[in-house]
Amino acid sequence: MGTLRYLLASLVLLSHLGYSMAGLNPGVIAVVIFYLLAGHVVAGLWQKWQSQPAATTRFYADRxxxxxxxxxxxxxxxxxxxxxxxxxxxxxxxxxxxxWLANLLVIPLGYFMYTGFDSFVLVPPAWSLAVELQFYLVAPWLLGLSPRRLALVMLASLAVFAAAQLQWLDTDHFGYRLLPGVLFIFLAGGAMRQPRLHSILLAFWLLMAAYLLMLLMHGPAVPYNREVALGLVLGLPVLKVLRLARPTGVWKSLDRLLANLSYGVFVWHFPALWSLHVQPGAVRPVQATAVLALSSLLALVTHYVLERAVWTKVRRFERLSA
Incomplete structure (x- = not known):
C-alpha cells in the first residue's frame, strides 16, 4: 500500500499549493483515505500484539x-x-x-478552530496527525470490543457525522476534523479485518455512495461534505483491492520505497515550499514538481538517516529490557 500512501501524501501537497480537481479539494479526499488506512494498519497491529505482555504500552510506543x-x-x-x-x-x-507547546505536543493542533493555533503552526498538516494520535489513544480499548459493540461505536460516530452533514453541527469541524465525527472512518478501515462486520461495511458503502450522488447532483456543497463522501466511496474498495494484491519484484521494491517516503512527504512539504519561496495559489507545474521532489528528498534522507537509526536503537533497547 506504499504507492497509495505516497499518492495520497502528494495530493495533500498539491492541495496546499492551491490545486483542485473539478472544484474538489484533493487533500481532503486523501486525508479521509489516510484515516481508513490508519484504522486498517492499527487493527492489524492490535490483532498481532493484544495477547502479548504489555500490549498497550508496546502499541503506544510503536505509534x-x-x-x-x-x-x-x-x-x-x-x-x-x-x-x-x-x-x-x-x-x-x-x-x-x-x-510552542501545541506544536510540540501535536494534539492541541487538532483544535485550532477554537484556539487559533493555526496562526502559528510549523507543520500545518499536523492537525490531522492530532486526530490520528487521539484515535491511537483509544484504539486498544475500541479494538478489544466485540464486533457488536464496535458496530455501536461506529454508529454513534456516524450519528455525529450525520448531524454535521445536516449542518446541525459545523460540517467542516465535525464532519472532517474532530474525532467524534470521523472515528467511524478509522474503525471502518479496521473493520475490514473482521469478516463479521463486512455486511455492515457494504451497507455503509452503499449509503455513502447514495449520499455522494445526491451531493453531486443537488448539493448543498459545504466544506467538505463532497470530498469526505468521495474519500469514503473511493477508499473502501481501493483498500479492499490492495488487501488482495501481492506486489512482487520491482513493484514490491518500489512500493516499499514509496511507503518509506509517504509520511515524510506529508510532514516535509511546507518546509520544502518555504525553502523554495513558493507561495500557494497560482503555482506552476514546474514549481509543484520542485516542491514534491524536495519533500521526497527530505523524506528519503530523514527516513534512512534518522528514522531507521532510531528504530534500531529502540528495538535493541527492547531486547535488552525483555
Whole structure:
C-alpha cells in the first residue's frame, strides 16, 4: 500500500499549493483515505500484539516512534525557516509558550478552530496527525470490543457525522476534523479485518455512495461534505483491492520505497515550499514538481538517516529490557 500512501501524501501537497480537481479539494479526499488506512494498519497491529505482555504500552510506543522522529525533525527545520523570515498564513502570530507547546505536543493542533493555533503552526498538516494520535489513544480499548459493540461505536460516530452533514453541527469541524465525527472512518478501515462486520461495511458503502450522488447532483456543497463522501466511496474498495494484491519484484521494491517516503512527504512539504519561496495559489507545474521532489528528498534522507537509526536503537533497547 506504499504507492497509495505516497499518492495520497502528494495530493495533500498539491492541495496546499492551491490545486483542485473539478472544484474538489484533493487533500481532503486523501486525508479521509489516510484515516481508513490508519484504522486498517492499527487493527492489524492490535490483532498481532493484544495477547502479548504489555500490549498497550508496546502499541503506544510503536505509534509514537513511527510519528515523532520525522515530525520533530521537520518541526526544527520549519522553526529555523520561520526565524529566517519564511512568510505564510500559518506563521502570522508571534508565538508564546502555549503555541510552542501545541506544536510540540501535536494534539492541541487538532483544535485550532477554537484556539487559533493555526496562526502559528510549523507543520500545518499536523492537525490531522492530532486526530490520528487521539484515535491511537483509544484504539486498544475500541479494538478489544466485540464486533457488536464496535458496530455501536461506529454508529454513534456516524450519528455525529450525520448531524454535521445536516449542518446541525459545523460540517467542516465535525464532519472532517474532530474525532467524534470521523472515528467511524478509522474503525471502518479496521473493520475490514473482521469478516463479521463486512455486511455492515457494504451497507455503509452503499449509503455513502447514495449520499455522494445526491451531493453531486443537488448539493448543498459545504466544506467538505463532497470530498469526505468521495474519500469514503473511493477508499473502501481501493483498500479492499490492495488487501488482495501481492506486489512482487520491482513493484514490491518500489512500493516499499514509496511507503518509506509517504509520511515524510506529508510532514516535509511546507518546509520544502518555504525553502523554495513558493507561495500557494497560482503555482506552476514546474514549481509543484520542485516542491514534491524536495519533500521526497527530505523524506528519503530523514527516513534512512534518522528514522531507521532510531528504530534500531529502540528495538535493541527492547531486547535488552525483555
Amino acid at each position: 509514537l516512534w513511527r510519528i515523532l522522529p520525522q515530525y520533530f525533525c521537520a518541526l526544527l527545520v520549519a522553526a529555523v525557516l520561520w526565524r529566517a523570515g519564511a512568510q505564510s498564513p500559518f506563521l502570522l502570530r508571534s508565538p508564546g509558550l502555549f503555541e
